[in-house]
Amino acid sequence: MTEWHQSFDTRFDRFVLNNAPPERLAGGFRWLEGPVWFGDAGCLLFSDIPANAIMRYTPPLGPGEGQVSVYRYPSNFANGHTRDLQGRLISCEHGSRSVTRTEHDGSITTLASHYRGKRLNSPNDVVVKSDGSIWFTDPHYGIMTNYEGWQAPQELPCHVYRIDGQSGELQVVCDDFACPNGLAFSPDESRLYIAETGLMFDADATRHIRVFDVGADGCSLKGGEVFHGVSPGAADGIRLDSDGNLWSSARDGVHCLSPEGELLGKIMIPETVANICFGGRGKSRLYICATTSLYAITLNRSGAQRP
Secondary structure (H helix, E strand, O other): OOOOEEOOOOHHHHHOOOOOOEEEEEEOOOOOOEEEEEEOEEEEEEEEOOEEEEEEOOOOOOOOOEEEEEEEOOOOOOOEEEEEOOOOOEEEEOOOOEEEEEEEOOOOOEEEEEEEOEOOOOOEEEEEEOOOOEEEEEEHHHHHOOOOOOOOOOOOOEEEEEEOOOOOOOEEEEEEOOOEEEEEOOOOOOOEEEEEEOOOOOOOOOEOOOOOOOOOOOEEEEEEEEEEOOOOOOOEEEHHHHHHOOOOOOOOOEEEEEEOOOEEEEEOOOOOOOOEEEEOHOOEEEEEEEEEEEEEOOOOOOOOOHH
């Protein structure tokens, strides 16, 4: 163990570079979430939810500090983000209780806000599959207080949803979570991992990552067994690398799990980590949203998600 990483398996020793420790890129935020890399624009977007803002981080072209600027304010208390097959920004908004798409001209289209006539809770995290479908989680965290949205009555259970890439139809794909949170597909999209973080204010909340097999139709899920229980803290945002290893946020940093659910190692971060994403050259830069600060580390790994 070094001061910044801990190995439990020799495989992890090949994933980290001893001369490339985590870097604190920016600070002074309130609660960071939802990082998404824009390779064509050379920047990272991420949410400061309580500040009601989407921020932009632009890495330096040479030695020196990167630039942080406001991308959107107000953001409707945006949380998780991803990009669709056309490179457009897909966002989960607590304030509007919806999933939106930012068009190339900057206009915003609402993709989902209601299910069977009732308002969604507070869409949290989102991924796009290769068929263009959009999958997102809808826990109640953004409507339980006025800190990350607007406190309001809950109209629907906390489900996992899929928006069809062609018809735009909204369907429930998983309905047996207390509060689903982060989600990510395996590199071949045969498996979907979903983090369970439990009901807010529940001292005995169940917290773990579950794994589902994606059906031959590309939209149904089977299984759902427990894949791993992150400790300390809980899994929030999760991402896969190109070899199928799962990287998860945790209270003490970022945990790396094998495709079989074994804890391979940890990257230690001095703040609770909420979410992560791969980006940069070769998708080998892991960006880390950790409470009040944005961090990054260069790994000997490549992210599985699209740039």
